[in-house]
Amino acid sequence: MPQDRFPGHRLLPYLLVFPSLAVIVVFLIIPFIQSVKMSFYKMSPFGTRLIYVGFDNYRQLFSSPDYLHSVVITLIFSVFVILVGLGLSLAIALALNQRIRGKGFYQVALIWTYALSPAVAGTIWALMFAPATGIMPYIISKLSGGYKLNWMTNPTVALLVVSAAATWKMLGYNIVFYIAGLQNVPGELLEAARVDGAGPWQTFWRVTFPMLSPTTTFLLFVNMLYAFFQVFGLIDIMTRGGPGNATEILVYKLYRDGFIHLKSGYAAAQSFVIFIVIAVLAVLQLRVATRKAVYAR
Amino acid sequence: MKRKTLYQLFIHGFLILSVFIIAFPVLYALITSTLSFSDAFSYPPKLVPGRHFFENAAEAWNRVHMGRLMFNSAVVSVSVAVVKIILSLMAAFAYTHFRFRGQGLLFALCMVTQMLPLPVRIVPTFELMRAFGWIDTYWALTVPFFASTTGILLFRQFFLTVPRDLSDAARVDGAGPMRYFFQILIPISKTNIAALFVIEFIFMWSQYLWPLIVTNSREMRVVQIGLKMLLASEQQAPEWNVIMAGTVIAMLPPLIVLIIFRRSFAQGIAMQTEK
Secondary structure: OOOOOOOOOOOHHHHHHHHHHHHHHHHHHHHHHHHHHHOOEEEOOOOOOEEEOOOHHHHHHHOOHHHHHHHHHHHHHHHHHHHHHHHHHHHHHHHHOOOOOOHHHHHHHHHHHHHOOHHHHHHHHHHHOOOOOOHHHHHHHHHHOOOOOOOOOOHHHHHHHHHHHHHHHHHHHHHHHHHHHHHOOOHHHHHHHHHOOOOHHHHHHHHHHHHOHHHHHHHHHHHHHHHHHHOHHHHHHHOOOOOOOOOOOHHHHHHHHHHHOOOHHHHHHHHHHHHHHHHHHHHHHHHHHHHHHHHHO | OHHHHHHHHHHHHHHHHHHHHHHHHHHHHHHHOOOOOOHHHOOOOOOOOOOOHHHHHHHHHHHOOHHHHHHHHHHHHHHHHHHHHHHHHHHHHHHHHOOOOOHHHHHHHHHHHHHOOHHHHHHHHHHHHHHHOOOOOHHHHHHHHOOOHHHHHHHHHHHHOOOHHHHHHHHHOOOOHHHHHHHHHHHHOHHHHHHHHHHHHHHHHOOOHHHHHHOOOHHHOOHHHHHHHHHHOOOOOOOHHHHHHHHHHHHHHHHHHHHHOHHHHHHHHHHHHOO
16 A cells, blocks of 8 residues: 655645546546447438447347457467467577577567567568568478468468467567566576476476466466457558458457448447457456465565 | 587577577568569569669658658657656656545556557547547547556556655655655656657557548558558559568667667566566
8 A cells, every 4th residue: 555655735646647547538438438338329321310229239240250250260360379479489588598698689689579560560471471472482382392372362371371470570579578577586496496306397387487477467468459459450461351351350340340331339349349358358367467476475 | 518518509599590580571571672673573582682772762752751651650659658658657656655535446447448448449439539620630649548557557666666765855855745756756767767668659659550540641641551551552563672661661760769778678677577
């Protein structure tokens, strides 16, 4: 509990929090409440007034094969980005944590891609995989003896390439946090494990990995938000949800329904479903984070 | 002894491979940005740089008015980062140095931000911009981003570690809370401020969806949308050499910011993960 370090200033703290709270209320909370309300309405055919339709938008949503497909795609995509991304980043951070020469060089060389945007990553990966001219189709064709990789027509390849691009873009960020997290694992604990005869494998799973769990849960949450939303630019640049709707993740479908097809009620219902998922995960993250923090102490 | 060297060799091998995987796409983009149009289409693909970078960069620059786009991105990124830092400092100061009615509730309200990312409220937020007459202005691109959970948490965590003696001494010397805030608290938060600046600058520079929907004139577009415009401005095959020159230009500013503040950034992150 914070102490009152300047007693007698009753109004000041309110003035200090006011600007932040004003922004939050006006641009976040009120629009969110409106969005929830909007999900129970539909625009009349001529766009003149709103008609209350109850749960119609939600019913339509969950009976739409397109939407359910988008849910599945989003799941595959985010599980890929999270598992491959966090696994690789942790392995790299662990290697960096060994006693080796050139640590400073490696650190910089491994994290600078943090500064790249999803759209930049998308553009570069689109170049690498360009069907007729890119380096990757060339390499794959050489290795496989002539297979022509075309991610612009093959849905499975498209999803795979987009997932790989998105994972690659987040490596720098994840490595930064794992490096910082590893620095907080006390050396004495690792030493003690070694003295007790634990091998490196055992030490990792029994000591290092549990000690890293606050970092891992934090990264899980951040990467999930990334895979759900921030990749929008990458998808828009690379595939626009295609081919067909092979890479149409939820946020892309939401954008299309809300701003291209102008079905605001239907889009608002999608927003609310996404909110439920985030809220559940945020609460879980908070619980794990607070429990582990106590445990780590 | 031998086993140890082998192990070291293995670690180096793994790290070099990782650096390669991370750097290769960008290197390939850099090489492509220096090629002539016909070289960019050679098969097998060229991996040797050419001499056409400035030509390609000028072409990209003119084709989508990149000067204006870069300027807009810079205005948006710098102003949001600065305002976010100021607002977070103020809020964190209030939450850590005072006790007031409704404190817990108001703090919870700030934390709610995390659960309300843009897509969860996108249609009404857009309509709000329209009602304010903010479409196609800097206001729409910046103001909705001004509040920051990350910032408030970062500074709060740091302020809680500031010893009470410091504020007591200030009080004994007759300094009011605001003087203590400006002359002591902010100067000792320098590292955190720099770290937050890096995080927020890069975050804003990367924004794509929001600028896409709240701007529509060429004058108000940001550089990320410029990439989309470069890709779309092609009739036949994409001119990868020109597109990549534009991409290289677009990724420079956040990279420069990260390099300038890399020390503070690393320290700030380390502080954030400490429990």
